[in-house]
Every structure is written in C-alpha cells, then in structure tokens.
Amino acid sequence: MTSAPEGPVRVGVFGLLGSGNLGNDGSLEAVLGYLRADHPDAVVDALCGGPEAVTARFGIPATRMHWNRAEYRTASRAGSIASKGLGKFVDIFRTAAWVRKHDVVIVPGMGVLEATLPLRPWGFPYSLFLLCASGRLMRTRVALVSVGAAEIRNRPTRALVRWSGRLAAYRSYRDAQSRDAMRAMGVDTARDEVYPDLAFSLPAPPSSAPSGPPGTVCVGVMDFHGGNDDRARADEIYRRYLDGTIRFVRTLVGEGRPVRLLTGDRCDATVVAAILDAVDSPLVTAAEPTSLDDLMNEMAAADTVVAVRYHNLICALKTGTPVLALSYAAKSDALMDRMGLGAFCHPAREVDADRLLEQFRALEKRSAELRGTLAERNLAAARQLRDQFGSLTAAVFPATDHTHAHARQESP
Known part of the structure; x- marks a missing residue:
C-alpha cells in the first residue's frame, strides 16, 4: 500500500487495447468495472494500441502506445526501418512521461508474458519492459493482473519478459502454469497468486438448456x-x-x-x-x-x-x-x-x-450434466475475482483510497 496522494488517485491502464482483439478489450472492461465499483473517484486513462477506439467505447482519455504509427507493419525500406528504430528510442521517454503522471498502472489480463502467437522481441515485449522499468524508476506501482505467461525460447524476448515480471510491483496469473512459467524464467513467484481470467467477472446473459430438436x-x-x-x-x-x-x-x-x-x-x-x-x-x-x-x-x-x-x-x-x-x-x-x-x-x-x-x-x-458443472464453476470464479480485486486494492492503491474502498465494500 502506498502513501496517500494529493487529490484523486491517478490510474493508468496499459496494453494492446482498442486494436481489434475482443478478449483484450474485455479484460479492460472488467478492470474498469472494478475501478468504478471500488475506486469511483479515480482518474483513469490509457496508453494503448488503439486510443481512438478505447475512448469511443469506454469514455476514458487514451494515448497511442507507440510514437511510430506504423509500428506493427513490416518495415522493408530504409526509411521505414529508420523510423521504427527512432520510434523505439522516442518511446523510452514517452512511456516514462506517461507513467510518471500516475499513482498506479494496471495491465489488465491478456497474454502479455507469453509468445504463443508470432511475436518479435522489439514489439510488445519491449513496450511492456519500458512500462515496468519506468514504473520502478518513477515509483509508480505497476500491476500485472490475471495475466497469461508461458516459457519463451527466444532469448531476447525471454529476457524482456523476465525483467518486466521482476520490475512489476504486483503480479497475478490466470492459471498455475503461467506462474510456473515465470518461475522457470527466473522470477520469484513466492508471493504471486493465481486467479481466473478477468473476463469471468463480466456479467453474462441468461442461458437455458436446449429443448426440442438440435439447434445452433x-x-x-x-x-x-x-x-x-x-x-x-x-x-x-x-x-x-x-x-x-x-x-x-x-x-x-x-x-x-x-x-x-x-x-x-x-x-x-x-x-x-x-x-x-x-x-x-x-x-x-x-x-x-x-x-x-x-x-x-x-x-x-x-x-x-x-x-x-x-x-x-x-x-x-x-x-x-x-x-x-x-x-x-x-x-x-x-x-x-x-x-x-x-x-x-x-x-x-x-x-x-x-x-x-x-x-x-x-x-x-453430456450437455445437461456439463451445464450444471459450469454453473458451479462460474460462481467459484466470480468469488475468486472479488478476492483478487480486494488484494489488488490493498497491494497497490494509496492508503486513503484503500480505506474508502474497504468502507464501500462493508456498507450494506
């Protein structure tokens, strides 16, 4: 828990958000729901891949993660290669300046510590490392919340992921094997917890067992x-x-x-x-x-x-x-x-x-049986995520904000 700041707590959210991946945006939606419920006075903004989409959908200010707008396009010409290199240098200062404006930065879920899909070290792994290193230098607490991880063979990517994990102030994982992977890559996970994916805290529409002929x-x-x-x-x-x-x-x-x-x-x-x-x-x-x-x-x-x-x-x-x-x-x-x-x-x-x-x-x-199983497991997942949000508040939010959140949770 950090000391109380002057004015509302300033919270940043970070990741490949607003870039077209529905799962990533769902993780952001879950964290914003937690912030609205437990920290309604917090001032929230984002550093992300698709700032316009994030602002339009979630109503929070957002800044582009990369100075180079062509960051995720393949660079073949000398000019575009030079622009990418310059962007990596400029992003050091842009990321640090953004982090410095916050009391807490949350990376909401996502597979930010894995390479299960094609990934280059100087893409998102580099950006995450800049975020976590800036947090340590600026004394802003960076929280990796219910994230996914996997052991990585590529040495540069592995090193960036390892140091990102080490520099974060709070880490939790969406499954036990993610925690095991980070331990295998050299991160001390003794105090890290495992919780369900953040999307399990989102509301779900009612579902009924099928009746009649086989359906969709x-x-x-x-x-x-x-x-x-x-x-x-x-x-x-x-x-x-x-x-x-x-x-x-x-x-x-x-x-x-x-x-x-x-x-x-x-x-x-x-x-x-x-x-x-x-x-x-x-x-x-x-x-x-x-x-x-x-x-x-x-x-x-x-x-x-x-x-x-x-x-x-x-x-x-x-x-x-x-x-x-x-x-x-x-x-x-x-x-x-x-x-x-x-x-x-x-x-x-x-x-x-x-x-x-x-x-x-x-x-x-086995449809009827499995629907009953899922109903029980979903209730357990929701309880576990409520516990995680309480732990997150205690671990990284300023003292006065933590006190107010606890009072709201205790009120009838």
Missing part, C-alpha cells in the same frame, strides 16, 4: 498459423486447421444443423470468408461481434460451441454453454480443465475432422 452450433474461428516457434510451417498449420474446420461445418450442415461463425479479432474475417465460400448453405451464417458481450449473447442462444480463441472459450464457459476447444496453446487446456471440460480439447495444429465430430457428439450427449 456456434463455431469460433481464428486466423491461426501456429505460434512463435512454428514460423517455418505456418502455412501448413493454417491449411490443416482451415480444411478440418470446413469439413466439420460441412458435416453439421449435412445433418441440418444451423452453424453460426464467430470471430474474436478483426483478422479472423478471412477465415469466415473462406468457410462461407467453401460451404455454400443458408444454414451457415456469420456474426460480427464487437465485444465479449456480443459473443456471449450469441453463445447463450446456442446449443453448443466449438472455438479456438481463448476468450471465445471463456465466453462460452461464462454463459454455461458446453464448448469444445480447438486448443492452440496449453492455456486453453488449463482453462477447460479448470472448468470441468478437460476431456473436450482438440489440437488446433492437427485438426482431425472425424475425431472432432466424435468429441462433439460426446459433448452434446
């Missing part, structure tokens, strides 16, 4: 080319994943089942287009979700979900809808196991449509 199956898709270590076979992985998914959807349609295609990031639209082109049927439709709330509404109305993206899985689990995971990383397996559906995982890198259909049919046979 939601299929969450992903522009999936493997992870950081799969670059040499990225095209092969994508083709195998897409072909297997198309065969699965085609079989469902042949049985008269409506299929609703869902995305989790703007880049997934290409996969939706490929499936619609390959399976020409009015039974296959596509949604255009813009938030986790949109995804949950779609899934609450479905009989069953099959999904790849981590936060698509969370949305299905949160609504209590039985889901089969096309797992692209160990975090998906850990999530499904935690929620009682560990038997219903299928490797996204090696999609076998026949085996996937077998698992799908087994899932639907």
